Amino acid sequence: MTSSEPVGTANPGAAFMRRLRNDHAGLSRVLRTIDGLLDRLAGEPEAVQPILAEAFGYLLRYQHGYHHPREDRLFEKIRRKRPALADTLAKLEEEHETGERETAELAEALAAEPPDALRGKKGERLAARIHGYIQHARMHMRDEEAVFYARAEKVLGKSDWAEIIDGDGTEDPAADMAVLADQYPELAAHFDLPTRHPGRSETADPAVNAPHQLMLDVTDLYGGLLHEGFDLTRRNARRLLAVRGPIGLVRTVGAITSDNLRFAGRCVTRPSRWAINTGADWLIARVKPVQDG
Protein backbone atom coordinates (compact mmCIF):
# COMPACT_ATOMS: atom_id res chain seq x y z
CA MET A 1 0.00 0.00 0.00
CA THR A 2 2.71 2.47 0.91
CA SER A 3 6.42 2.80 0.51
CA SER A 4 8.85 3.67 3.24
CA GLU A 5 11.18 5.62 0.99
CA PRO A 6 13.35 7.97 3.05
CA VAL A 7 12.46 11.61 2.66
CA GLY A 8 15.26 13.89 1.62
CA THR A 9 16.75 11.94 -1.31
CA ALA A 10 17.01 13.01 -4.98
CA ASN A 11 13.58 14.62 -5.22
CA PRO A 12 12.67 15.59 -1.68
CA GLY A 13 9.45 17.34 -2.66
CA ALA A 14 8.06 14.30 -4.48
CA ALA A 15 9.10 11.93 -1.71
CA PHE A 16 7.57 14.16 0.96
CA MET A 17 4.30 14.46 -0.97
CA ARG A 18 4.26 10.70 -1.47
CA ARG A 19 4.53 10.25 2.26
CA LEU A 20 1.57 12.57 2.81
CA ARG A 21 -0.45 10.65 0.22
CA ASN A 22 0.46 7.37 1.88
CA ASP A 23 -0.66 8.82 5.21
CA HIS A 24 -4.03 9.54 3.61
CA ALA A 25 -4.17 5.98 2.31
CA GLY A 26 -3.61 4.66 5.83
CA LEU A 27 -6.16 7.08 7.24
CA SER A 28 -8.75 5.99 4.62
CA ARG A 29 -8.20 2.37 5.56
CA VAL A 30 -8.69 3.08 9.26
CA LEU A 31 -11.78 5.20 8.60
CA ARG A 32 -13.27 2.40 6.49
CA THR A 33 -12.54 -0.09 9.26
CA ILE A 34 -14.20 2.15 11.87
CA ASP A 35 -17.16 2.78 9.57
CA GLY A 36 -17.66 -0.96 9.10
CA LEU A 37 -17.93 -1.49 12.85
CA LEU A 38 -20.22 1.34 13.89
CA ASP A 39 -23.54 -0.43 13.37
CA ARG A 40 -22.49 -3.10 15.85
CA LEU A 41 -21.36 -0.73 18.62
CA ALA A 42 -24.72 -0.54 20.39
CA GLY A 43 -25.46 -4.26 19.98
CA GLU A 44 -22.06 -5.88 20.61
CA PRO A 45 -20.00 -3.24 22.43
CA GLU A 46 -17.70 -5.80 24.06
CA ALA A 47 -16.50 -6.95 20.60
CA VAL A 48 -16.34 -3.53 18.93
CA GLN A 49 -15.14 -1.16 21.66
CA PRO A 50 -11.53 -2.47 21.90
CA ILE A 51 -11.04 -2.17 18.14
CA LEU A 52 -12.46 1.35 18.03
CA ALA A 53 -10.33 2.35 21.03
CA GLU A 54 -7.20 1.21 19.18
CA ALA A 55 -8.29 2.91 15.96
CA PHE A 56 -8.72 6.24 17.77
CA GLY A 57 -5.40 5.68 19.53
CA TYR A 58 -3.80 5.33 16.09
CA LEU A 59 -5.52 8.48 14.82
CA LEU A 60 -4.31 10.48 17.80
CA ARG A 61 -0.77 9.14 17.91
CA TYR A 62 0.06 8.99 14.21
CA GLN A 63 -2.35 11.10 12.16
CA HIS A 64 -2.51 13.96 14.66
CA GLY A 65 0.97 13.40 16.11
CA TYR A 66 2.98 13.27 12.86
CA HIS A 67 0.87 13.67 9.76
CA HIS A 68 -0.86 16.96 10.57
CA PRO A 69 2.29 18.75 11.81
CA ARG A 70 3.90 17.78 8.48
CA GLU A 71 0.98 19.26 6.58
CA ASP A 72 0.99 22.38 8.74
CA ARG A 73 4.63 23.04 7.83
CA LEU A 74 3.74 22.59 4.17
CA PHE A 75 0.76 24.95 4.47
CA GLU A 76 2.98 27.60 6.02
CA LYS A 77 5.35 27.52 3.03
CA ILE A 78 2.53 27.50 0.46
CA ARG A 79 0.88 30.43 2.22
CA ARG A 80 4.05 32.51 1.78
CA LYS A 81 4.25 31.68 -1.92
CA ARG A 82 0.53 31.90 -2.65
CA PRO A 83 -1.11 34.43 -0.32
CA ALA A 84 -4.40 33.96 -2.22
CA LEU A 85 -4.71 30.52 -0.61
CA ALA A 86 -4.35 31.91 2.92
CA ASP A 87 -8.03 31.58 3.84
CA THR A 88 -8.31 28.00 2.59
CA LEU A 89 -5.12 26.98 4.35
CA ALA A 90 -6.23 28.65 7.56
CA LYS A 91 -9.47 26.67 7.37
CA LEU A 92 -7.57 23.40 6.90
CA GLU A 93 -5.26 24.21 9.83
CA GLU A 94 -8.24 25.01 12.01
CA GLU A 95 -9.76 21.67 11.03
CA HIS A 96 -6.57 19.97 12.20
CA GLU A 97 -7.03 21.52 15.63
CA THR A 98 -10.75 20.81 15.94
CA GLY A 99 -10.17 17.31 14.51
CA GLU A 100 -7.57 16.55 17.14
CA ARG A 101 -9.88 17.76 19.93
CA GLU A 102 -12.74 15.67 18.57
CA THR A 103 -10.50 12.59 18.22
CA ALA A 104 -9.31 12.96 21.80
CA GLU A 105 -12.89 13.36 23.05
CA LEU A 106 -14.09 10.30 21.16
CA ALA A 107 -11.11 8.23 22.35
CA GLU A 108 -11.95 9.30 25.89
CA ALA A 109 -15.63 8.50 25.47
CA LEU A 110 -14.71 5.03 24.23
CA ALA A 111 -12.32 4.39 27.10
CA ALA A 112 -14.35 6.01 29.86
CA GLU A 113 -17.00 3.33 30.26
CA PRO A 114 -16.93 -0.44 30.42
CA PRO A 115 -18.07 -1.87 27.08
CA ASP A 116 -21.38 -3.02 28.53
CA ALA A 117 -22.38 0.58 29.29
CA LEU A 118 -22.35 1.29 25.56
CA ARG A 119 -25.14 -1.19 24.89
CA GLY A 120 -28.30 0.44 23.57
CA LYS A 121 -29.02 4.15 23.20
CA LYS A 122 -25.69 5.34 24.58
CA GLY A 123 -23.82 3.23 22.05
CA GLU A 124 -26.11 4.46 19.26
CA ARG A 125 -25.43 8.10 20.18
CA LEU A 126 -21.68 7.51 20.27
CA ALA A 127 -21.83 5.65 16.92
CA ALA A 128 -23.69 8.61 15.37
CA ARG A 129 -21.02 10.98 16.70
CA ILE A 130 -18.22 8.83 15.30
CA HIS A 131 -20.03 8.62 11.98
CA GLY A 132 -20.12 12.43 11.80
CA TYR A 133 -16.42 12.52 12.63
CA ILE A 134 -15.61 10.08 9.80
CA GLN A 135 -17.57 12.11 7.27
CA HIS A 136 -15.78 15.24 8.36
CA ALA A 137 -12.35 13.56 8.15
CA ARG A 138 -13.10 12.32 4.62
CA MET A 139 -14.14 15.79 3.47
CA HIS A 140 -11.05 17.31 5.05
CA MET A 141 -8.83 14.86 3.14
CA ARG A 142 -10.67 15.63 -0.07
CA ASP A 143 -10.21 19.37 0.39
CA GLU A 144 -6.51 18.93 1.09
CA GLU A 145 -6.00 16.82 -2.01
CA ALA A 146 -7.84 19.38 -4.11
CA VAL A 147 -6.11 22.42 -2.66
CA PHE A 148 -2.46 21.61 -2.24
CA TYR A 149 -1.64 18.15 -3.59
CA ALA A 150 -1.54 19.37 -7.15
CA ARG A 151 0.15 22.67 -6.30
CA ALA A 152 2.84 22.03 -3.71
CA GLU A 153 5.48 20.56 -6.00
CA LYS A 154 4.97 23.32 -8.56
CA VAL A 155 5.06 26.14 -6.04
CA LEU A 156 7.89 25.18 -3.70
CA GLY A 157 11.63 25.16 -4.38
CA LYS A 158 14.49 23.06 -3.01
CA SER A 159 15.18 25.34 -0.06
CA ASP A 160 11.49 25.29 0.93
CA TRP A 161 11.46 21.51 0.98
CA ALA A 162 14.62 21.40 3.04
CA GLU A 163 12.87 23.45 5.73
CA ILE A 164 9.68 21.40 5.59
CA ILE A 165 11.15 17.93 5.72
CA ASP A 166 11.46 16.58 9.18
CA GLY A 167 14.25 14.28 10.18
CA ASP A 168 12.31 11.88 12.37
CA GLY A 169 11.30 9.58 9.50
CA THR A 170 8.33 8.24 11.42
CA GLU A 171 6.32 6.01 9.10
CA ASP A 172 2.64 5.27 9.19
CA PRO A 173 2.14 2.05 11.17
CA ALA A 174 -0.86 1.33 8.94
CA ALA A 175 1.53 0.96 6.00
CA ASP A 176 3.13 -2.17 7.41
CA MET A 177 0.91 -4.95 8.72
CA ALA A 178 3.68 -6.35 10.96
CA VAL A 179 4.18 -2.98 12.65
CA LEU A 180 0.44 -2.42 12.94
CA ALA A 181 -0.11 -5.88 14.42
CA ASP A 182 2.61 -5.14 16.96
CA GLN A 183 1.30 -1.73 17.99
CA TYR A 184 -2.45 -2.13 17.39
CA PRO A 185 -3.26 -5.86 17.38
CA GLU A 186 -7.06 -5.51 17.54
CA LEU A 187 -7.12 -2.99 14.70
CA ALA A 188 -4.71 -5.06 12.59
CA ALA A 189 -6.94 -8.13 12.97
CA HIS A 190 -9.79 -6.15 11.44
CA PHE A 191 -7.78 -4.62 8.62
CA ASP A 192 -7.75 -7.57 6.29
CA LEU A 193 -11.16 -9.06 6.87
CA PRO A 194 -12.36 -10.70 3.64
CA THR A 195 -16.01 -9.91 4.40
CA ARG A 196 -17.66 -7.06 6.27
CA HIS A 197 -21.29 -6.42 7.07
CA PRO A 198 -22.01 -2.68 7.04
CA GLY A 199 -25.47 -1.78 8.25
CA ARG A 200 -26.10 -5.05 10.05
CA SER A 201 -27.10 -4.48 13.64
CA GLU A 202 -29.69 -7.19 14.21
CA THR A 203 -29.33 -10.94 14.29
CA ALA A 204 -31.19 -12.77 11.55
CA ASP A 205 -33.60 -14.98 13.47
CA PRO A 206 -35.86 -16.95 11.09
CA ALA A 207 -38.72 -16.78 13.60
CA VAL A 208 -38.49 -12.97 13.68
CA ASN A 209 -38.22 -12.86 9.89
CA ALA A 210 -41.33 -15.00 9.27
CA PRO A 211 -43.83 -12.09 9.42
CA HIS A 212 -41.48 -10.04 7.23
CA GLN A 213 -41.39 -12.87 4.69
CA LEU A 214 -45.19 -12.93 4.73
CA MET A 215 -45.28 -9.17 4.11
CA LEU A 216 -42.97 -9.59 1.10
CA ASP A 217 -45.25 -12.28 -0.31
CA VAL A 218 -48.31 -10.06 0.08
CA THR A 219 -46.51 -7.09 -1.50
CA ASP A 220 -45.43 -9.27 -4.43
CA LEU A 221 -48.91 -10.70 -4.81
CA TYR A 222 -50.77 -7.41 -4.83
CA GLY A 223 -47.90 -5.61 -6.57
CA GLY A 224 -48.21 -8.10 -9.42
CA LEU A 225 -51.97 -7.59 -9.63
CA LEU A 226 -51.53 -3.82 -9.48
CA HIS A 227 -48.99 -3.97 -12.29
CA GLU A 228 -51.33 -6.09 -14.42
CA GLY A 229 -54.22 -3.72 -13.58
CA PHE A 230 -52.26 -0.70 -14.80
CA ASP A 231 -51.25 -2.57 -17.92
CA LEU A 232 -54.84 -3.54 -18.63
CA THR A 233 -56.10 0.03 -18.10
CA ARG A 234 -53.49 1.34 -20.54
CA ARG A 235 -54.38 -1.33 -23.09
CA ASN A 236 -58.11 -0.63 -22.72
CA ALA A 237 -57.61 3.10 -23.20
CA ARG A 238 -55.49 2.47 -26.31
CA ARG A 239 -58.17 0.18 -27.74
CA LEU A 240 -60.95 2.69 -27.09
CA LEU A 241 -58.99 5.49 -28.72
CA ALA A 242 -58.46 3.34 -31.78
CA VAL A 243 -62.20 2.62 -32.28
CA ARG A 244 -63.50 3.42 -35.77
CA GLY A 245 -67.27 3.02 -36.30
CA PRO A 246 -70.02 1.20 -34.39
CA ILE A 247 -68.88 -2.33 -35.31
CA GLY A 248 -65.40 -1.57 -34.09
CA LEU A 249 -66.88 -0.24 -30.86
CA VAL A 250 -68.86 -3.43 -30.28
CA ARG A 251 -65.77 -5.57 -30.91
CA THR A 252 -63.61 -3.43 -28.64
CA VAL A 253 -66.15 -3.48 -25.80
CA GLY A 254 -66.35 -7.26 -26.16
CA ALA A 255 -62.56 -7.64 -26.01
CA ILE A 256 -62.26 -5.25 -23.07
CA THR A 257 -65.04 -7.04 -21.17
CA SER A 258 -63.47 -10.45 -21.64
CA ASP A 259 -59.98 -9.19 -20.62
CA ASN A 260 -61.43 -7.42 -17.58
CA LEU A 261 -63.35 -10.49 -16.50
CA ARG A 262 -60.22 -12.59 -16.83
CA PHE A 263 -58.31 -10.07 -14.71
CA ALA A 264 -61.13 -9.99 -12.13
CA GLY A 265 -60.91 -13.76 -11.95
CA ARG A 266 -57.16 -13.55 -11.27
CA CYS A 267 -57.84 -10.96 -8.53
CA VAL A 268 -60.09 -13.50 -6.79
CA THR A 269 -58.21 -16.75 -7.38
CA ARG A 270 -54.59 -15.65 -6.88
CA PRO A 271 -54.91 -14.31 -3.29
CA SER A 272 -57.11 -17.21 -2.21
CA ARG A 273 -54.70 -19.73 -3.76
CA TRP A 274 -51.83 -18.03 -1.96
CA ALA A 275 -53.76 -18.03 1.33
CA ILE A 276 -54.59 -21.75 1.02
CA ASN A 277 -50.98 -22.65 0.14
CA THR A 278 -49.51 -20.53 2.95
CA GLY A 279 -52.02 -21.91 5.45
CA ALA A 280 -51.22 -25.46 4.36
CA ASP A 281 -47.45 -24.84 4.70
CA TRP A 282 -48.00 -23.40 8.18
CA LEU A 283 -50.11 -26.38 9.21
CA ILE A 284 -47.63 -28.92 7.81
CA ALA A 285 -44.76 -27.18 9.62
CA ARG A 286 -46.61 -27.62 12.92
CA VAL A 287 -48.01 -31.11 12.42
CA LYS A 288 -44.90 -32.67 10.87
CA PRO A 289 -42.96 -34.61 13.55
CA VAL A 290 -39.50 -33.27 14.33
CA GLN A 291 -36.86 -35.60 12.90
CA ASP A 292 -33.78 -36.37 14.93
CA GLY A 293 -30.26 -36.30 13.50
Add this chain to the structure above:
Amino acid sequence: MVSWQTRTAKLLGRLTVRQALKHDLSVDDMRNQIRRMERFFPGVPDDVHIELEPGLAHCDAEWLTPVSGATERVVLHLPGGAFMTRFKRAERLLLARLCRDAQARGRLVFYRLAPENPYPAGLNDCLEAYHQLLERGVAPEHIFVSGMSAGGCLALALMLSLRDHCMPLPGGAVLMSPAADFTDEPDQGSRVDNAKRDALLSLEQGDEIRRLYLGGRTELKTHPHVSPVLGDFTGLPPLFFQVSNTEILLDDSRRCAERARAAGVSAEVDIWDRMPHGWQALSFTPESGRAIARLADFIRERCP
Protein backbone atom coordinates in the same frame (compact mmCIF):
# COMPACT_ATOMS: atom_id res chain seq x y z
CA MET B 1 -30.92 -0.25 10.59
CA VAL B 2 -32.33 0.39 7.13
CA SER B 3 -33.36 4.03 6.56
CA TRP B 4 -36.95 4.96 5.72
CA GLN B 5 -35.80 6.31 2.37
CA THR B 6 -34.36 2.94 1.41
CA ARG B 7 -37.44 1.11 2.69
CA THR B 8 -39.63 3.34 0.51
CA ALA B 9 -37.37 2.78 -2.51
CA LYS B 10 -37.52 -0.97 -1.94
CA LEU B 11 -41.30 -0.98 -1.78
CA LEU B 12 -41.58 1.11 -4.94
CA GLY B 13 -39.04 -1.11 -6.68
CA ARG B 14 -40.95 -4.22 -5.64
CA LEU B 15 -44.19 -2.77 -6.99
CA THR B 16 -42.77 -1.53 -10.28
CA VAL B 17 -39.40 -2.79 -11.57
CA ARG B 18 -39.66 -6.28 -10.09
CA GLN B 19 -43.17 -6.78 -11.43
CA ALA B 20 -42.16 -5.48 -14.84
CA LEU B 21 -39.19 -7.87 -14.96
CA LYS B 22 -41.45 -10.78 -14.07
CA HIS B 23 -43.64 -10.27 -17.12
CA ASP B 24 -42.84 -10.54 -20.78
CA LEU B 25 -41.55 -7.14 -21.74
CA SER B 26 -39.96 -6.15 -25.00
CA VAL B 27 -36.56 -4.45 -24.89
CA ASP B 28 -38.14 -1.26 -26.26
CA ASP B 29 -40.81 -1.28 -23.54
CA MET B 30 -38.13 -1.80 -20.92
CA ARG B 31 -36.06 1.10 -22.27
CA ASN B 32 -39.14 3.34 -22.39
CA GLN B 33 -40.05 2.48 -18.82
CA ILE B 34 -36.51 3.25 -17.67
CA ARG B 35 -36.58 6.57 -19.51
CA ARG B 36 -39.77 7.47 -17.67
CA MET B 37 -38.31 6.45 -14.31
CA GLU B 38 -35.08 8.36 -14.96
CA ARG B 39 -36.93 11.65 -14.72
CA PHE B 40 -36.95 11.23 -10.96
CA PHE B 41 -33.15 11.15 -10.69
CA PRO B 42 -31.49 14.51 -10.12
CA GLY B 43 -28.77 15.82 -12.41
CA VAL B 44 -25.07 15.83 -11.68
CA PRO B 45 -24.11 18.21 -8.83
CA ASP B 46 -22.68 21.60 -9.79
CA ASP B 47 -19.25 20.80 -8.41
CA VAL B 48 -18.67 18.12 -11.05
CA HIS B 49 -18.05 19.11 -14.65
CA ILE B 50 -19.28 16.87 -17.51
CA GLU B 51 -17.67 16.79 -20.91
CA LEU B 52 -19.07 14.65 -23.71
CA GLU B 53 -16.09 13.45 -25.63
CA PRO B 54 -16.81 10.37 -27.74
CA GLY B 55 -13.36 9.44 -29.00
CA LEU B 56 -14.47 5.80 -29.19
CA ALA B 57 -15.24 4.04 -32.44
CA HIS B 58 -18.69 2.69 -31.67
CA CYS B 59 -20.08 4.38 -28.58
CA ASP B 60 -20.30 7.56 -26.56
CA ALA B 61 -18.27 8.28 -23.47
CA GLU B 62 -18.10 11.17 -21.03
CA TRP B 63 -15.51 12.72 -18.78
CA LEU B 64 -16.58 13.81 -15.30
CA THR B 65 -14.20 16.04 -13.39
CA PRO B 66 -14.60 17.53 -9.89
CA VAL B 67 -14.48 21.31 -10.24
CA SER B 68 -12.23 21.60 -7.17
CA GLY B 69 -9.50 19.73 -9.06
CA ALA B 70 -8.76 16.03 -9.45
CA THR B 71 -5.72 13.92 -8.63
CA GLU B 72 -4.17 11.47 -11.13
CA ARG B 73 -6.83 8.87 -10.29
CA VAL B 74 -9.26 7.92 -13.05
CA VAL B 75 -12.40 5.84 -12.52
CA LEU B 76 -13.48 3.96 -15.65
CA HIS B 77 -17.15 3.29 -15.01
CA LEU B 78 -19.22 0.69 -16.83
CA PRO B 79 -22.96 1.12 -16.24
CA GLY B 80 -25.37 -1.73 -15.55
CA GLY B 81 -28.77 -2.54 -17.04
CA ALA B 82 -28.86 -6.24 -17.99
CA PHE B 83 -26.62 -5.51 -21.04
CA MET B 84 -29.71 -4.17 -22.84
CA THR B 85 -30.73 -0.96 -21.12
CA ARG B 86 -29.16 1.63 -18.91
CA PHE B 87 -30.10 4.22 -16.31
CA LYS B 88 -28.02 6.96 -17.91
CA ARG B 89 -28.80 9.74 -15.44
CA ALA B 90 -28.54 7.53 -12.39
CA GLU B 91 -25.17 6.07 -13.42
CA ARG B 92 -23.83 9.51 -14.29
CA LEU B 93 -24.85 10.80 -10.88
CA LEU B 94 -23.33 7.76 -9.18
CA LEU B 95 -20.01 8.26 -10.94
CA ALA B 96 -20.05 12.00 -10.22
CA ARG B 97 -20.46 11.32 -6.51
CA LEU B 98 -17.76 8.64 -6.54
CA CYS B 99 -15.35 10.96 -8.37
CA ARG B 100 -16.05 13.77 -5.92
CA ASP B 101 -15.40 11.51 -2.93
CA ALA B 102 -12.29 9.89 -4.43
CA GLN B 103 -11.03 13.17 -5.90
CA ALA B 104 -10.73 11.42 -9.25
CA ARG B 105 -11.69 12.00 -12.87
CA GLY B 106 -14.40 9.70 -14.18
CA ARG B 107 -14.76 8.13 -17.60
CA LEU B 108 -18.30 6.92 -18.22
CA VAL B 109 -18.51 4.50 -21.13
CA PHE B 110 -21.87 3.92 -22.81
CA TYR B 111 -20.84 0.62 -24.37
CA ARG B 112 -23.01 -0.87 -27.13
CA LEU B 113 -26.09 -2.73 -25.95
CA ALA B 114 -27.69 -6.02 -26.89
CA PRO B 115 -29.75 -7.23 -28.69
CA GLU B 116 -28.68 -4.84 -31.47
CA ASN B 117 -25.02 -5.45 -30.60
CA PRO B 118 -24.63 -8.80 -28.86
CA TYR B 119 -21.53 -10.06 -27.03
CA PRO B 120 -18.64 -9.25 -27.45
CA ALA B 121 -19.48 -5.75 -28.80
CA GLY B 122 -19.93 -4.20 -25.31
CA LEU B 123 -16.76 -5.77 -23.95
CA ASN B 124 -14.79 -4.58 -27.00
CA ASP B 125 -15.97 -1.01 -26.33
CA CYS B 126 -14.78 -1.27 -22.73
CA LEU B 127 -11.41 -2.55 -23.90
CA GLU B 128 -11.15 0.32 -26.36
CA ALA B 129 -11.99 2.83 -23.62
CA TYR B 130 -9.25 1.36 -21.41
CA HIS B 131 -6.67 1.44 -24.22
CA GLN B 132 -7.63 5.02 -24.94
CA LEU B 133 -6.84 5.99 -21.35
CA LEU B 134 -3.40 4.39 -21.65
CA GLU B 135 -2.78 6.14 -24.97
CA ARG B 136 -3.58 9.44 -23.33
CA GLY B 137 -0.86 8.87 -20.79
CA VAL B 138 -2.88 7.74 -17.79
CA ALA B 139 -0.75 5.31 -15.79
CA PRO B 140 -2.51 1.95 -15.41
CA GLU B 141 -2.03 1.97 -11.64
CA HIS B 142 -4.05 5.20 -11.51
CA ILE B 143 -7.02 3.61 -13.30
CA PHE B 144 -9.83 2.06 -11.27
CA VAL B 145 -12.48 0.09 -13.08
CA SER B 146 -15.94 0.33 -11.57
CA GLY B 147 -19.13 -1.35 -12.61
CA MET B 148 -22.60 -2.02 -11.39
CA SER B 149 -24.54 -5.22 -12.08
CA ALA B 150 -23.97 -6.05 -15.76
CA GLY B 151 -21.26 -3.35 -15.72
CA GLY B 152 -19.59 -5.27 -12.88
CA CYS B 153 -19.55 -8.36 -15.08
CA LEU B 154 -17.95 -6.35 -17.89
CA ALA B 155 -15.42 -4.85 -15.47
CA LEU B 156 -14.29 -8.32 -14.41
CA ALA B 157 -14.31 -9.55 -18.02
CA LEU B 158 -12.26 -6.50 -19.02
CA MET B 159 -9.57 -7.28 -16.46
CA LEU B 160 -9.50 -10.98 -17.36
CA SER B 161 -9.16 -10.04 -21.02
CA LEU B 162 -6.37 -7.51 -20.31
CA ARG B 163 -4.53 -10.11 -18.25
CA ASP B 164 -4.94 -12.73 -21.01
CA HIS B 165 -3.45 -10.30 -23.55
CA CYS B 166 -0.56 -9.38 -21.21
CA MET B 167 -1.72 -5.76 -21.06
CA PRO B 168 -0.98 -3.57 -18.02
CA LEU B 169 -3.76 -4.00 -15.47
CA PRO B 170 -5.59 -1.19 -13.64
CA GLY B 171 -4.86 -0.28 -10.02
CA GLY B 172 -7.98 -2.01 -8.77
CA ALA B 173 -11.69 -2.46 -9.27
CA VAL B 174 -14.82 -1.57 -7.34
CA LEU B 175 -17.71 -3.84 -8.20
CA MET B 176 -21.29 -3.16 -7.17
CA SER B 177 -23.40 -6.34 -7.20
CA PRO B 178 -21.75 -7.72 -10.34
CA ALA B 179 -23.80 -10.22 -12.35
CA ALA B 180 -20.84 -12.54 -12.71
CA ASP B 181 -22.55 -15.86 -13.33
CA PHE B 182 -24.44 -16.11 -16.58
CA THR B 183 -25.05 -19.82 -16.33
CA ASP B 184 -27.79 -19.35 -13.72
CA GLU B 185 -27.30 -23.01 -12.96
CA PRO B 186 -26.95 -23.10 -9.20
CA ASP B 187 -30.18 -24.54 -7.84
CA GLN B 188 -29.23 -23.40 -4.38
CA GLY B 189 -27.67 -20.35 -2.77
CA SER B 190 -28.71 -16.73 -3.13
CA ARG B 191 -30.55 -17.19 -6.45
CA VAL B 192 -32.98 -19.48 -4.67
CA ASP B 193 -32.82 -18.16 -1.09
CA ASN B 194 -33.25 -14.52 -2.14
CA ALA B 195 -35.70 -15.10 -4.98
CA LYS B 196 -38.47 -13.56 -2.89
CA ARG B 197 -36.37 -11.14 -0.83
CA ASP B 198 -34.77 -9.30 -3.75
CA ALA B 199 -36.65 -6.03 -4.09
CA LEU B 200 -35.82 -5.49 -7.77
CA LEU B 201 -34.44 -8.44 -9.66
CA SER B 202 -36.19 -11.60 -10.61
CA LEU B 203 -34.87 -14.58 -12.56
CA GLU B 204 -38.01 -15.07 -14.64
CA GLN B 205 -36.50 -13.38 -17.70
CA GLY B 206 -33.00 -14.87 -17.23
CA ASP B 207 -33.16 -17.14 -20.29
CA GLU B 208 -34.35 -14.32 -22.52
CA ILE B 209 -31.61 -11.92 -21.31
CA ARG B 210 -29.01 -14.62 -21.89
CA ARG B 211 -30.31 -15.36 -25.41
CA LEU B 212 -30.36 -11.69 -26.40
CA TYR B 213 -26.99 -10.77 -24.89
CA LEU B 214 -25.23 -13.73 -26.47
CA GLY B 215 -27.02 -13.29 -29.80
CA GLY B 216 -28.44 -16.81 -29.55
CA ARG B 217 -25.03 -18.44 -28.96
CA THR B 218 -25.96 -19.62 -25.46
CA GLU B 219 -23.07 -22.09 -25.43
CA LEU B 220 -20.87 -19.06 -24.65
CA LYS B 221 -22.46 -18.70 -21.23
CA THR B 222 -19.61 -20.61 -19.58
CA HIS B 223 -16.91 -18.46 -21.19
CA PRO B 224 -15.01 -16.53 -18.46
CA HIS B 225 -15.64 -13.24 -20.27
CA VAL B 226 -19.38 -13.91 -20.02
CA SER B 227 -19.41 -15.59 -16.62
CA PRO B 228 -16.28 -14.20 -14.91
CA VAL B 229 -17.03 -16.26 -11.82
CA LEU B 230 -15.73 -19.26 -13.80
CA GLY B 231 -12.51 -17.46 -14.74
CA ASP B 232 -8.99 -17.65 -13.37
CA PHE B 233 -8.34 -14.55 -11.25
CA THR B 234 -4.56 -14.97 -11.04
CA GLY B 235 -2.70 -11.70 -11.41
CA LEU B 236 -5.73 -9.42 -11.10
CA PRO B 237 -5.46 -6.17 -9.10
CA PRO B 238 -7.23 -5.70 -5.72
CA LEU B 239 -10.99 -6.09 -5.92
CA PHE B 240 -13.65 -4.54 -3.73
CA PHE B 241 -17.19 -5.91 -3.94
CA GLN B 242 -20.36 -4.37 -2.55
CA VAL B 243 -23.54 -6.41 -2.49
CA SER B 244 -26.62 -6.79 -0.33
CA ASN B 245 -27.59 -9.89 1.64
CA THR B 246 -31.06 -9.88 0.06
CA GLU B 247 -29.93 -9.87 -3.58
CA ILE B 248 -30.15 -12.84 -5.89
CA LEU B 249 -26.68 -11.80 -7.08
CA LEU B 250 -25.14 -12.12 -3.59
CA ASP B 251 -23.32 -15.36 -4.40
CA ASP B 252 -21.79 -13.91 -7.58
CA SER B 253 -19.74 -11.48 -5.48
CA ARG B 254 -18.96 -14.03 -2.81
CA ARG B 255 -17.81 -16.67 -5.27
CA CYS B 256 -15.71 -14.21 -7.29
CA ALA B 257 -14.01 -12.99 -4.11
CA GLU B 258 -13.35 -16.55 -2.97
CA ARG B 259 -11.83 -17.49 -6.32
CA ALA B 260 -9.77 -14.29 -6.34
CA ARG B 261 -8.42 -14.93 -2.87
CA ALA B 262 -7.63 -18.54 -3.80
CA ALA B 263 -5.60 -17.13 -6.70
CA GLY B 264 -3.69 -14.83 -4.35
CA VAL B 265 -5.60 -11.67 -5.26
CA SER B 266 -6.71 -9.24 -2.56
CA ALA B 267 -10.52 -9.24 -2.56
CA GLU B 268 -12.88 -7.73 -0.01
CA VAL B 269 -16.64 -8.03 0.10
CA ASP B 270 -18.98 -5.62 1.83
CA ILE B 271 -22.26 -7.44 2.40
CA TRP B 272 -24.83 -4.75 3.22
CA ASP B 273 -27.94 -5.48 5.18
CA ARG B 274 -31.28 -5.52 3.29
CA MET B 275 -30.39 -3.07 0.52
CA PRO B 276 -32.05 -3.17 -2.90
CA HIS B 277 -29.96 -3.96 -5.99
CA GLY B 278 -28.01 -0.87 -7.07
CA TRP B 279 -28.71 1.12 -3.90
CA GLN B 280 -25.45 3.03 -4.44
CA ALA B 281 -27.26 4.94 -7.20
CA LEU B 282 -30.16 6.01 -4.96
CA SER B 283 -28.67 9.37 -4.07
CA PHE B 284 -31.54 10.27 -1.71
CA THR B 285 -30.73 7.44 0.72
CA PRO B 286 -28.09 7.76 3.46
CA GLU B 287 -26.82 4.24 2.76
CA SER B 288 -25.93 5.26 -0.79
CA GLY B 289 -23.66 8.07 0.44
CA ARG B 290 -22.03 5.75 2.92
CA ALA B 291 -21.46 3.02 0.34
CA ILE B 292 -19.89 5.46 -2.11
CA ALA B 293 -17.66 6.89 0.63
CA ARG B 294 -16.43 3.34 1.33
CA LEU B 295 -15.69 2.79 -2.36
CA ALA B 296 -13.78 6.08 -2.44
CA ASP B 297 -11.83 5.06 0.67
CA PHE B 298 -10.79 1.87 -1.10
CA ILE B 299 -9.65 3.80 -4.18
CA ARG B 300 -7.64 6.23 -2.03
CA GLU B 301 -6.06 3.34 -0.13
CA ARG B 302 -4.96 1.55 -3.28
CA CYS B 303 -3.95 4.65 -5.22
CA PRO B 304 -2.56 7.16 -2.70
